[in-house]
Amino acid sequence: MKLLGKLYIQVLIAMALAIALGLIAPDLAVQMKPLGTAFIALLKMLLGPIIFFTVVHGIAHIGDFRRLGRIGIKTLVYFEVVSTLAMLVGFTVVSLVRPGDGLHASLTTLGSEAASSSAAVAADSFSLGHFMMSIIPRTLASAFVDGDILPVLFVSVLVGIALAQCAKPDWVGLRLLTEGQTVVFKLLSYIMRLSPLGAFGAMSAAVGSYGHSTLLYLLRYILTYYASTLIFIFLVLGSVAALAGLSLLKILRVIKEEAIIAMGTASSEAAFPRLVDKLKQAGCDEAVVGFVLPAGYSFNIDGACLYMACGLGFLAQATDTSLSLGQQISLLGVMMLTSKGGAGAAGGAVIKLAATLQSVKVLPMGAVGLLFGIDRILAIATSTTNVIGNSVAVFVICRWEKLFDRERFDAYLAPSNATRSAPLKPLEENSP
Structure with a gap:
């Protein structure tokens, strides 16, 4: 009975029941979709305030702006290198397994134009200038209204820098900032009980909507994609963690609840609020968590990079399109740009894939429709990979900056540590 009190156990039970309902009564299962949609909406409601308070609080207390600049440069370099490795893993696995061979989907895609029309519209509007301008909100308030991470992060960094330069250590505004964090995370603890x-x-709707027929039709690709995520997590991220003197398995133990929540909801945003608090409890510096984690949700979306690389390879095989080495390199370069932003948005990865196809035009846009039926199934692995990748990034950057508390990390993983299964506490209580 004690195990049933743990949140991740409750989520696993809910997922198992959802799969059973989706297979036994698919029509009823589809009607459960509002439960998942409402939960994600509740979390998105708090996403802006959590990012704002976390980033501003971290930067306002960092003191040394040279260190902030150093962290920023290392973070961006890390993001680009690891994201590129994710794409290379996706391309390699799909090229070896070749799950799309034999589909001859050129005729199939004729019936998917309507399904892919929304992706095409989003792709048409994509450009480097549009992406850069989307970072700057129309007003300070609109950054929190639209729900995009990048504008909120942009405003939060500016406010944090201004406070760090202007505010005195005993200024009442800094205390209010801490109190604001406490209130927001208290609200979060209420919402997470509904996970x-x-x-x-979310899982009921996915299984009930797509059922076994679609899964059987594209089962080889689904298994290929899941295999690529596992290879990336344990080979690439495991190696990166080992080079930083960390154990990936121990990191996974720390974030297992958040990874399961991302898996169950197929949304990496669902895990973000708890990750902020969890990583600090596990020995990561507050300033690094406050900067790297929100930035990672826009610039280090490893799961989306894998999705795009695997998807492009699969669609090329399915439509009997031969891609030269030069075209593959060009696609890789375009994906480095189109993969940024909107990590946890519903259907975000397939929209990015459509943007890439629209930019390069080496594959028919209608081919994207092949992935619409299984997008939710793929999103489970995509979101979980995003959460794990960003968590590893925080630990690694902390190690590089010598801001990682090994004793707190080991104490957190100790069997006697009750905080692992305890509800989230206000940040001021978790701070060293």
Whole structure:
């Protein structure tokens, strides 16, 4: 009975029940979708305030702006290198397994134009200038209204720098900032109690909508994609963690609840609020968490990079399109740009894939429709990989900057540590 009190156990049970309902009564399962949608909406409601308070609080207390600049440069370099490795893994696995061979989907895609029309519209509007301008909000308030991470991060960094330069250590505004964090995370603790319901609704709708026929038709690709995520997590991220003197398995133990929540809801945003608090409890510096984690949700979306690389390879095989080495390199370069932003948005990865196809035009846009039926199934692995990748990034950057508390990390993983299964506490209580 004690195990049933743990949130991740409740989420796993909810997922199992959802899969059973989706297979036994698919029509009823589809009607459960509002539970998942509502839960994600509740979390998105708090996403802006959590990013704002976390980033501003971290930067306002960092003191040394040379260190902030150094962290920023290392973070961006890390993101680009690891994201590129994710794409290379995706391309390699799909090229070896070749799950699309034999589909001859050129005729199939004629019936998917309507399904892919929304992706095409989003792709048409994509450009480097548009991406850069989307970072700057129309007003300070609109950054928190639209729900995009990049504008909120942009405003939060500016406010944090201004506070760090202007505010005195005993200024009442800094105390209010800490109190604001406490209130927001208290609200979060209430919402997270609903995560089993959210996972149940999202998973029920996915299984009930697509059923076994679609899964059987594209089963080889689904298994190929899941294999690529596992290879990336344990080979690439495991090696990166080992080079930094860390154990990937121990990191996974720390974030297992958040990874399961992302898996159950198929949304990496669902795990973000808890990750902020969890990583600090596990020995990561507050300033690094406050900067690297929000930035990672826009610039280090490893799962989306894998999705795009695997998707492009699969669609090329399915439509009998031969891609030269030069075309593959060009696609890789375009994906480095189109993969940025909107990590946890529903259907975000397939929209980015459509943007890439629209930019390069080496594959028919209608081919994207092949992935619409299984996008939700693929999103489970995509979101979980995003969460794991960004968590590893925080630990690695902390190690590089010598801001990682090994004793707190080991103490957090100790069997006697009760905080692992405890509800989230206000940040001021978790700070060293």
